[in-house]
Amino acid sequence: MSEQVLQVRGLVKDYGERRVLDGVDVAVGEHEIVVLIGASGSGKSTLLRCVNLLEEIDDGQILLDGQDVSDPRVDPDLARRRMGVVFQSYNLFPHLSVLDNVTLAPRVVHGLGRAEAEERGRALLARVGLADRAGSYPDRLSGGQQQRVAIVRALAYEPRLLLLDEITSALDPELVGEVLALVRELAEQGTTILMATHEMGFARQVADRVCFLDGGVLVESGPPERVLVDPEHDRTWQFLRRVIQAGRL
Amino acid sequence: MTVSQLQRDRLAYKRSRTRRSTAVALLSTVVFAVVAWFAVTSAPGWSTVRSSFLDLDTAVSALPAILDGLWLNLRVLVVCELLILVLGLGIAALRTLRGPVWFPVRALATGYVDLFRGLPLIICLYLVGFGLPGLRLSGVPNDPVLLGGIALVLIYSAYVAEVFRAGIDSVHPSQRAAARSIGLTHAQTMRIVVVPQAVRRVLPPLLNDFVALQKDCGLISVLGAVDAVRAAQIATARFYDFTPYVVAGLLFVLLAVPCARLADAAGRRLARREGSG
Numbered sequence: 001m002s003e004q005v006l007q008v009r010g011l012v013k014d015y016g017e018r019r020v021l022d023g024v025d026v027a028v029g030e031h032e033i034v035v036l037i038g039a040s041g042s043g044k045s046t047l048l049r050c051v052n053l054l055e056e057i058d059d060g061q062i063l064l065d066g067q068d069v070s071d072p073r074v075d076p077d078l079a080r081r082r083m084g085v086v087f088q089s090y091n092l093f094p095h096l097s098v099l100d101n102v103t104l105a106p107r108v109v110h111g112l113g114r115a116e117a118e119e120r121g122r123a124l125l126a127r128v129g130l131a132d133r134a135g136s137y138p139d140r141l142s143g144g145q146q147q148r149v150a151i152v153r154a155l156a157y158e159p160r161l162l163l164l165d166e167i168t169s170a171l172d173p174e175l176v177g178e179v180l181a182l183v184r185e186l187a188e189q190g191t192t193i194l195m196a197t198h199e200m201g202f203a204r205q206v207a208d209r210v211c212f213l214d215g216g217v218l219v220e221s222g223p224p225e226r227v228l229v230d231p232e233h234d235r236t237w238q239f240l241r242r243v244i245q246a247g248r249l
Numbered sequence: 250m251t252v253s254q255l256q257r258d259r260l261a262y263k264r265s266r267t268r269r270s271t272a273v274a275l276l277s278t279v280v281f282a283v284v285a286w287f288a289v290t291s292a293p294g295w296s297t298v299r300s301s302f303l304d305l306d307t308a309v310s311a312l313p314a315i316l317d318g319l320w321l322n323l324r325v326l327v328v329c330e331l332l333i334l335v336l337g338l339g340i341a342a343l344r345t346l347r348g349p350v351w352f353p354v355r356a357l358a359t360g361y362v363d364l365f366r367g368l369p370l371i372i373c374l375y376l377v378g379f380g381l382p383g384l385r386l387s388g389v390p391n392d393p394v395l396l397g398g399i400a401l402v403l404i405y406s407a408y409v410a411e412v413f414r415a416g417i418d419s420v421h422p423s424q425r426a427a428a429r430s431i432g433l434t435h436a437q438t439m440r441i442v443v444v445p446q447a448v449r450r451v452l453p454p455l456l457n458d459f460v461a462l463q464k465d466c467g468l469i470s471v472l473g474a475v476d477a478v479r480a481a482q483i484a485t486a487r488f489y490d491f492t493p494y495v496v497a498g499l500l501f502v503l504l505a506v507p508c509a510r511l512a513d514a515a516g517r518r519l520a521r522r523e524g525s526g
Contacts, residue, residue: 054426085427093428093446
């Protein structure tokens with residue numbers, strides 16, 4: 001089992017009286033892309049936040065490279081340093097330049113020198129086509145550019161696992177493509193990714209496995225050509241039918 | 250660039266309206282000023298008012314001593330403000346600490362703010378300025394300037410701590426989540442991500458408190474420090490005329506005006522930034 005980068009076992013999360021995740025099992029192997037789908041409020045984002053230890057869980061286990069990081073004796077700061085997160089609303093630091101956003105973690109957390117961190121930061125920005133925006137502040141960038149910077153920020157310290165939380169949901173339709181193209185490129189390079197998305201077409205193309213969540217329960221999971229085309233469960237069907245009616249598949 | 254005749258006519262009309270408005274404003278101001286001047290100077294008792302509040306000779310003779318005193322106020326102001334900013338930010342940061350270990354620190358910081366925000370400044374001045382030296386303990390200073398400064402710092406750092414805390418609370422939780430997600434610790438998150446954004450946001454209220462402190466620096470005179478207020482008091486007693494108070498008051502106002510404009514400008518700049526974001 002040690003080749004699994006992430007293993008989530010029987011994860012339970014309550015917000016007060018409401019159970020948002022009810023015994024969810026998900027595993028992500030090395031170089032795998034696992035896509036979480038489901039309606040808003042189905043628990044996709046909460047699952048990602050729990051994996052990143054931004055939320056305290058109420059039962060179950062989260063194993064990162066075989067280590068139980070949900071154990072309260074594990075320092076969550078150390079565990080988080082092995083994961084990168086990209087949020088729906090970018091969450092770039094507005095008072096720092098693009099380059100400083102990208103080099104912050106390598107410099108402060110991983111002790112890289114400024115010169116080396118900036119050289120690597122510039123190289124990464126060049127890779128996503130934003131070399132000329134290194135000195136700009138986030139509010140001068142379009143949503144798509146900001147989200148690409150956020151992806152670079154999450155990649156800058158070479159995390160074992162990349163968590164993407166509906167990273168195209170806040171973007172104008174014409175900007176979605178540039179961000180998805182970047183994720184596709186990362187997938188081809190072997191980045192291990194767990195992502196929540198509403199982009200079913202994209203999920204179908206890049207996912208190794210698709211997990212359908214409904215009401216905090218993992219209803220079914222499997223290869224995209226099965227889950228998205230010929231699912232076993234009625235609830236998955238109903239969800240897909242709504243998505244198709246909305247013109248998103 | 251060529252402009253159509255229609256647009257040229259419209260621009261010419263707008264310009265003529267602007268000229269007219271300016272002329273009307275100017276005329277109305279002059280008329281108003283003249284009427285006000287006659288109303289005030291022809292009022293019964295104007296000559297008494299002028300001699301006891303606005304006597305030029307008294308003003309000139311009192312000015313050097315008052316300026317000397319004001320220089321003391323300014324030095325107190327600068328030193329106190331620096332201490333207040335450091336202390337205020339420190340207290341605000343302590344109040345954001347989480348975890349049971351920090352409970353006593355948190356409670357102490359909260360208690361400090363509650364106490365010194367509620368305590369009238371004048372009582373604090375009396376207690377620190379007269380009470381402390383009255384204990385006759387060795388090592389307690391009895392310089393009224395130093396003691397007055399301590400009282401000002403105690404009171405104002407409580408206010409400023411609350412301003413900083415409001416700023417820290419106003420930074421959206423998603424910023425904290427983003428900072429933690431890339432592996433920063435709580436302290437690093439505060440120092441690099443939260444506090445810099447918070448300080449920018451609270452600059453206008455901080456400048457406001459700075460203006461308030463400027464005036465309250467004059468209160469150290471009650472402890473016997475010879476500042477601008479005290480110098481004016483001495484001159485008033487000597488010349489048997491209130492003009493020195495007016496002079497000192499005007500000087501404080503002159504000192505406050507640039508700060509007030511700076512606070513306005515900072516507020517506008519912030520509004521623009523937040524609006525564009």
